[in-house]
Amino acid sequence: MTDPSPKAARRPGEQALAALGLGAPALSPADASPHAFPEGGRWRTEIPSCEGPEALAVVLKESSRLDVPIHRISQGSGIWMLTDAEITEMVEATEERDIELCLFTGPRGTWDIGGSTRTDSRGGGLRARGHDAVAGCLEDAIRATELGVKCLLVADEGVLWTLHRARVAGIIPADTTLKVSALIGPVNPAAYAVYEQLGGDSINVPSDLTLDHLTEIRRVSAAPMDMYIEAPDDLGGYVRMYEVAELIRRGAPLYLKFGLSKAPGIYPYGHHMRDVTLSTARERVRRGRLALDLLARHGADGDMAPLGSRLPGALQRFDIPS
Numbered sequence: 001m002t003d004p005s006p007k008a009a010r011r012p013g014e015q016a017l018a019a020l021g022l023g024a025p026a027l028s029p030a031d032a033s034p035h036a037f038p039e040g041g042r043w044r045t046e047i048p049s050c051e052g053p054e055a056l057a058v059v060l061k062e063s064s065r066l067d068v069p070i071h072r073i074s075q076g077s078g079i080w081m082l083t084d085a086e087i088t089e090m091v092e093a094t095e096e097r098d099i100e101l102c103l104f105t106g107p108r109g110t111w112d113i114g115g116s117t118r119t120d121s122r123g124g125g126l127r128a129r130g131h132d133a134v135a136g137c138l139e140d141a142i143r144a145t146e147l148g149v150k151c152l153l154v155a156d157e158g159v160l161w162t163l164h165r166a167r168v169a170g171i172i173p174a175d176t177t178l179k180v181s182a183l184i185g186p187v188n189p190a191a192y193a194v195y196e197q198l199g200g201d202s203i204n205v206p207s208d209l210t211l212d213h214l215t216e217i218r219r220v221s222a223a224p225m226d227m228y229i230e231a232p233d234d235l236g237g238y239v240r241m242y243e244v245a246e247l248i249r250r251g252a253p254l255y256l257k258f259g260l261s262k263a264p265g266i267y268p269y270g271h272h273m274r275d276v277t278l279s280t281a282r283e284r285v286r287r288g289r290l291a292l293d294l295l296a297r298h299g300a301d302g303d304m305a306p307l308g309s310r311l312p313g314a315l316q317r318f319d320i321p322s
Helices: 014-019 053-066 084-097 130-146 157-168 189-198 211-218 241-251 271-297
Strands: 043-047 072-074 100-104 151-154 177-180 202-204 225-230 254-258
Touching: 043 271, 053 084, 053 271, 072 151, 084 100, 100 177, 130 151, 130 157, 151 157, 157 177, 157 189, 189 202, 189 211, 211 241, 225 241, 225 271, 241 254, 241 271, 254 271
Parallel strands: 043 072, 043 254, 072 100, 100 151, 151 177, 177 202, 202 225, 225 254
Antiparallel strands: none
């Protein structure tokens, strides 16, 4: 636990606005998150949409050039879109830098034959349709963890619960972390708590949640939160870079995800998308540098979790029936 009282960090334009008689009300300690990561620190970083070894190499090179610390790198096309050799290459490259690699599990509704996802209601969404889709996700999870992957990205509540039960049963390693996708992210504290109970170790919320929504969630759950500081267009294209210090204050422990708006969709990735995938990978790292520079200018860049830390700490879970 950390002291939730406001730090000495300044808010954007604070002194100048106060001089003009336009100062903002003081921050309230009551709306700050009291939680932190288990190793200390209140925020980690994530570079998403890293679709293979070549894109990963670009991200790692650019992060070194721009001095952008990275805790996690995630992929969106799916484990099934990578060969064993490609997964192994990504595992080895991230292990060398002590970065967590997160790969997306299995079939999802928007890519299979079901028509409901193409209706105006988007019924079913990314969820795994039917027994075989759940089985495919579990197959992906077993394959990836056997190759050394330690974090799995999930877009279905049933798959999440199944994978949590699988790690408790020793089918996949007990220290495998399960990340809930932004594509099914909860939008209220009750739903957030359910995802934690189902086995979520880090839960991606939609980027349009208000600051008050984050405070409401933190009153019921300490599970790490993921949030796009800049969201892809298919998730709204929101750019909340200037709010990053307050997002941390309200939402900690928080993964800062550096997405990219005004960029083409690249899932499922193949070499026909190579140029745009590599250029957007490079720009995501640059966006991260811009956000970190903002934090530094406002004196709010402290409390980063140690590099190499990845576990979520003790969380609440539903009982598993015997």
